[in-house]
Amino acid sequence: MMENEPILPSTVNSINELKDVEGINVWGQDQSILEGQALTEIEIFNNENKEPGELSEEKSQNSIQSISGILDIDKYIRQQEELKKKLDFKTSFKTKIKDENEQFIENRKDESGSEYFPSDLESDDSDYECDRRVNNNIRLKKNNEKVSGTQRINDDGNITFYKERLNAYYDSLMKEDPDNEEIEICSGFKISSNIWDNLYSYQQDGVQWLYGLHVKSSGGLLGDEMGLGKTIQVIAFLYGLRQSRIISKFCRYTGLGPTIIVCPTTVIHQWVQHFHEWAPEFRVAVLHQSGSYTGNKSALIKEIFSDKGIIVTSYQSILKFKNVLLEFDWHYIILDEGHKIRNPEAKVSQAVKQFRTPHRLMLTGSPMQNNLQELWSLFDFICPSLLGTLQIFTEHFSLPIMQGGYLNATPIQEATALLMATSLKNLITPYLLRRSKDEVNKIIRLPQKSEQVLFCSLTDEQYDLYKGFLMSEHVNQLLGKGGRNWFSENHTRANVLVAITTLRKICNHPDLYLELTDEAKAEDATIEKSFGYYKKSGKMVVVSALLKIWKKQKHRVLLFTQTRAMISVLENFLIQEGYKYLKMDGTTTVRSRQGLIKTFNEDETYDVFLLTTRVGGLGVNLTGADRVIIYDPDWNPATDTQARERAWRIGQERQVTIYRLVSAGTIEEKMYQRQVWKQLLSNKILLDPKAQKFFKTSDLHDLFSIQDRESTANPETANIFKNSRISMQERLKEKAAKKKKKERK
Ligand SMILES: Nc1ncnc2c1ncn2[C@@H]1O[C@H](COP(=O)(O)OP(=O)(O)OP(=O)(O)O)[C@@H](O)[C@H]1O
Numbered sequence: 001m002m003e004n005e006p007i008l009p010s011t012v013n014s015i016n017e018l019k020d021v022e023g024i025n026v027w028g029q030d031q032s033i034l035e036g037q038a039l040t041e042i043e044i045f046n047n048e049n050k051e052p053g054e055l056s057e058e059k060s061q062n063s064i065q066s067i068s069g070i071l072d073i074d075k076y077i078r079q080q081e082e083l084k085k086k087l088d089f090k091t092s093f094k095t096k097i098k099d100e101n102e103q104f105i106e107n108r109k110d111e112s113g114s115e116y117f118p119s120d121l122e123s124d125d126s127d128y129e130c131d132r133r134v135n136n137n138i139r140l141k142k143n144n145e146k147v148s149g150t151q152r153i154n155d156d157g158n159i160t161f162y163k164e165r166l167n168a169y170y171d172s173l174m175k176e177d178p179d180n181e182e183i184e185i186c187s188g189f190k191i192s193s194n195i196w197d198n199l200y201s202y203q204q205d206g207v208q209w210l211y212g213l214h215v216k217s218s219g220g221l222l223g224d225e226m227g228l229g230k231t232i233q234v235i236a237f238l239y240g241l242r243q244s245r246i247i248s249k250f251c252r253y254t255g256l257g258p259t260i261i262v263c264p265t266t267v268i269h270q271w272v273q274h275f276h277e278w279a280p281e282f283r284v285a286v287l288h289q290s291g292s293y294t295g296n297k298s299a300l301i302k303e304i305f306s307d308k309g310i311i312v313t314s315y316q317s318i319l320k321f322k323n324v325l326l327e328f329d330w331h332y333i334i335l336d337e338g339h340k341i342r343n344p345e346a347k348v349s350q351a352v353k354q355f356r357t358p359h360r361l362m363l364t365g366s367p368m369q370n371n372l373q374e375l376w377s378l379f380d381f382i383c384p385s386l387l388g389t390l391q392i393f394t395e396h397f398s399l400p401i402m403q404g405g406y407l408n409a410t411p412i413q414e415a416t417a418l419l420m421a422t423s424l425k426n427l428i429t430p431y432l433l434r435r436s437k438d439e440v441n442k443i444i445r446l447p448q449k450s451e452q453v454l455f456c457s458l459t460d461e462q463y464d465l466y467k468g469f470l471m472s473e474h475v476n477q478l479l480g481k482g483g484r485n486w487f488s489e490n491h492t493r494a495n496v497l498v499a500i501t502t503l504r505k506i507c508n509h510p511d512l513y514l515e516l517t518d519e520a521k522a523e524d525a526t527i528e529k530s531f532g533y534y535k536k537s538g539k540m541v542v543v544s545a546l547l548k549i550w551k552k553q554k555h556r557v558l559l560f561t562q563t564r565a566m567i568s569v570l571e572n573f574l575i576q577e578g579y580k581y582l583k584m585d586g587t588t589t590v591r592s593r594q595g596l597i598k599t600f601n602e603d604e605t606y607d608v609f610l611l612t613t614r615v616g617g618l619g620v621n622l623t624g625a626d627r628v629i630i631y632d633p634d635w636n637p638a639t640d641t642q643a644r645e646r647a648w649r650i651g652q653e654r655q656v657t658i659y660r661l662v663s664a665g666t667i668e669e670k671m672y673q674r675q676v677w678k679q680l681l682s683n684k685i686l687l688d689p690k691a692q693k694f695f696k697t698s699d700l701h702d703l704f705s706i707q708d709r710e711s712t713a714n715p716e717t718a719n720i721f722k723n724s725r726i727s728m729q730e731r732l733k734e735k736a737a738k739k740k741k742k743e744r745k
Contacts, residue, residue, distance in 0.1 A: 153269045153276075153594055156309070157285040157293025157300055169280040182243060186211065191240035195278060199229075199236060202440045206233040207240065209433050210361070214241065219360035219382030221338070223434035226365035226642060227621070227649020228444070231274050234334060234363065238310075239279040248331070248358065257331025258305045262352065264337050265290075265314040266584075267619035269594035271336070272312060283309035288317050290591035298324045305330075314590075315340050315348050322351050330357050337619055338362030339638065341381060342374035344390060353381050365645065366638035367432070372398040375428075383431055387424075397424050437648075449648045449656045453672065455664040456538040458507070465513060466506050466666065475499055500667055507663040508566050508632055509537040527576070532569035539661045540573065543629060546659065547579065550627055551607055556600075558622055560613045560643045561631040570610055570631070581608040584616045593620075600624050617643030626654040631661050633668055637675035 156162035173180065180194045185204075189211045196204065206222060210233065213220040222230050241256040248257070263271060268286055275284045285293060285304050293300045301321065304311050305328045318325070333355045335341065341349035360382050368375045376393045379386055387393045397420050403409055404417020437446060458466060469475065474495075505512040511531050527533060534540040543559070550557055561567055564585050574581045582600050584593060600609045601624035609625060611617065613634060625647045634640050640660065648656040662668045 153273055155269075155272045155286040155292045155312070156283045157291050159303070161292065162283050165276070166281065185240070188244055188246050189240055190244045191236065192243065195236050195239060199232070200440070200443050202435055202443060203229055203233050203236070206230075206433060206435075207237045210234070210237040211240065213361075213431070214359060217358055218431065219362070220431045220433065221362045221364070221367060221378065221382055223364060223367045223432055225435065225437050226645035228365075228435060228437065228440065229650055230363040230365070231271065231336070232278060234361065235274055235278045238332070239282070242279075242282070253308075253331050256308065258308050258328065259310045259332040259334065260325065260330050260355070261310060261312045261334045261336060262315055262318050263312065263335075264340070264618045265316070265590045266593050266615055267336065268312050268314060268590065270597075270620065273594065275310070283307050285309060285311055287311045287313035287321060288590065290589065297321060301325060301328070318351055319348055322354075326354060326356075330355060332359045332361065333357045334361045334363070335381070336363045338364045338378060338381070339366050339374070342377050344373070344377040344380065349377055349381070353384070366642060367434070372401065372424075379428060379431070386427065386431070396420065444650055446648065446650075447652060447655045449658070451644065451658045451660070453660045453662055454542060455662050455669070456542050457664055458538045458666070459510075459536055459541075461536055462506055462510050462538060462663075465510050466503065469499075469502055469506065469513075503667040504562075504632065505565075507539070507666050507668050508561070508563075509540060509569050511536065512565050512569070532572050534573050539631060539663060540570075542661060543570070543631070544573070544577070546627075546629065547577070547608065551579070555627045556604065556606065556625045557608045557627045557629060558616075558625045558643075558647055559608055559610050559629045559631065560617060561610075562613050562634060564612060566631065567610055567612060574608060574610065579607045580605055581610055582606055583610045585612040586615050588615070597622060611643075613639055613643045617646065620646055621649065621651065622646040623649060623651040623653075626652070626656050628656070628658040629661065630658070633660065633662060633671045633675065635671055635675075640675065 154161055154165075156165070180192055182190045183193050183196055184190050185196070186208060189208075191207070199207065206224070210220065210222070222233065224230050224233075238256055238259065243255070245255045247254050261271060265288065268288055268290065272284050272286060275282050283304065285291065285300060287297060287300065298321075301311065301324050303309075308331075313321070333352065335352060341352055343349055362378060362382050364378075367378060373390065373394070376387050376390055376398075380390075388396070400413070400416045400420045401424070402417075404413045404415075404420075409417070437444075477495075502513060509532060511533075528535070534544050547557065559570060561570060564587070567583065567585050571581070571583060582596050584596055588596065596609075597620055600606050600622065604624070606624075609616070609622065613630070616622075617639060619642075628644055628647050630640050630643055644658045644660075648658075660672075662672050
């Protein structure tokens with residue numbers, strides 16, 4: 001831990017300060033407390049809208065997807081209907097909604113049909129963004145802080161480079177470490193002391209577990225929490241296999257045969273770097289346009305295969321080179337961030353399942369993200385047929401588990417759910433190794449982490465736009481067409497998603513929604529009128545105050561947002577305010593990404609790293625930062641969790657603070673609640689089948705009262721809550737009073 005580490009409360013003070021200065025209300029609360037709050041809100045909704053028994057009947061007719069996904073959207077539609085009745089003014093906004101819808105439908109027609117499941121298009125190379133007007137319109141100054149020293153990492157695609165690197169390594173070995181020796185870990189499995197002694201004890205256990213799977217010729221999922229060194233464990237294990245020269249049961253290889261590693265594009269070069277550091281003898285070639293090998297890729301595949309080398313490639317490249325790759329019998333195929341194949345329908349999921357390999361491994365810190373079908377897809381790769389066909393799995397496991405999780409489940413449904421969750425857990429346990437940071441913290445000694453959700457009020461302009469959009473003809477029509485079947489009708493579903501995207505844009509910054517006026521476009525527009533001016537957005541005002549304080553305190557920040565449009569707005573702001581920053585989004589070339597990460601981690605003069613959640617949030621190590629802002633929530637809780645874990649991982653020495661920004665009372669709050677719901681489902685299978693019901697009954701006042709903060713890490717949070725105009729407790733009282741009034745009538 002660094003000396004004189006500034007204490008957390010000062011950070012939170014900045015929010016109070018912000019309220020005085022900027023007139024924006026914001027209140028924050030611990031993530032864990034808010035999880036309870038969000039659950040209660042869902043519970044209220046559930047109780048208000050469903051008669052006992054109604055839900056389960058409905059569920060038996062629906063697919064898992066609709067059960068897990070539809071509730072809040074239905075609620076949303078009903079709320080808009082009510083709101084529409086109450087308000088009698090009509091505002092017409094000149095929106096290009098129709099065009100946008102068509103564009104949106106066009107962009108999404110190849111998608112998985114679910115907001116949760118990744119399709120082959122939803123990659124880490126393209127951001128979640130359908131409106132690119134902003135990039136053309138924004139008057140963005142050039143980032144004059146051009147990054148120098150973003151070194152490119154060479155891989156071993158080029159044989160001459162590999163030989164030179166190997167010779168240099170052997171020379172250094174002789175000079176630096178003559179004592180390096182082979183240790184026998186368990187019957188026949190050997191590994192050099194150089195590697196073994198540098199692993200943490202739980203990592204050594206992990207390597208032994210991987211070897212156990214190898215002996216049984218079975219696949220497995222290494223599901224350790226993010227940042228605990230899954231990459232390192234796999235490299236150590238592969239190196240051990242190579243050194244042990246054991247003859248494989250079901251194939252002709254001795255030691256380790258040719259191997260494929262598939263990972264998100266952003267971490268391709270991180271894998272190469274880790275191999276070079278931990279097991280330099282492997283020949284590791286990148287099969288991707290960012291790789292060193294410039295010749296014919298089929299020739300490269302052939303060469304690496306004969307050399308028993310390792311190919312590191314991306315999920316897209318697997319699709320691109322599938323036919324050539326499938327010509328060979330690989331020894332191992334390893335999927336990093338394997339949750340990318342959670343959609344069983346996606347081409348990439350089907351492609352990786354076609355490899356004829358005796359050994360398959362998967363690494364992911366978020367094995368289950370949204371529903372049980374995803375877990376099935378992952379296990380269908382690592383242990384085909386373990387969980388039966390998808391249909392059998394759905395009938396025997398998913399539906400009973402989901403049904404038993406609702407508040408109004410019957411005792412029989414509850415008992416069945418527990419039974420099925422327990423047997424599912426028992427079935428998968430031998431093939432799943434998952435350690436949490438809490439469990440191993442005694443060994444790795446990570447510094448403290450604090451995670452807060454900051455509920456920010458909208459500015460008046462945002463509020464009017466938001467309300468106006470809800471009253472617009474577009475929403476009006478949507479509600480007319482809406483109702484229970486909206487999800488099954490492609491066009492209506494797309495319209496609902498466009499409407500939600502619009503609301504999210506307004507929450508992020510009103511200018512993302514509004515057409516640019518001529519005045520704002522003009523070169524000499526005043527700063528207040530200019531596109532993306534920070535004071536027009538409640539959340540940006542909060543960002544501005546936080547960055548000011550953190551700059552003084554010498555904290556360094558990862559700033560994540562979902563879209564490139566918002567990246568542009570934030571970038572403009574950083575330039576105007578004179579922050580030194582780096583940026584990474586889907587347009588950043590893959591070969592420069594690792595260099596940018598290295599530069600940020602090593603060069604403390606950079607204040608902020610601006611990233612899109614999907615590109616910069618997966619797999620990378622960004623321990624140079626100790627503050628994280630997640631500017632807007634994703635539908636999928638795992639996407640935000642992945643982002644948040646970039647800084648709080650092995651190698652971090654400072655206390656880490658994470659802020660998730662949520663626009664209070666808006667669609668973002670509903671998204672956040674749904675995240676919590678999904679997280680509980682995941683815990684139920686991965687941790688404890690007896691875990692509480694998804695919708696927990698609790699005393700509202702307990703959940704929403706101000707905590708005694710003295711004993712907790714962040715006493716200032718209570719003050720923010722107390723001073724806020726938006727008090728959850730008040731809102732609930734109001735709600736209860738309204739309900740009583742209605743009943744009296
Ligand atoms: N035994 C070790 N000694 C030193 N550094 C380590 C060790 N194990 C892991 N690390 C470092 O910890 C960081 C995280 O490791 P790694 O990227 O393998 O984690 P991960 O579990 O794969 O994370 P994610 O799920 O986010 O991809 C890396 O910088 C890695 O070099």
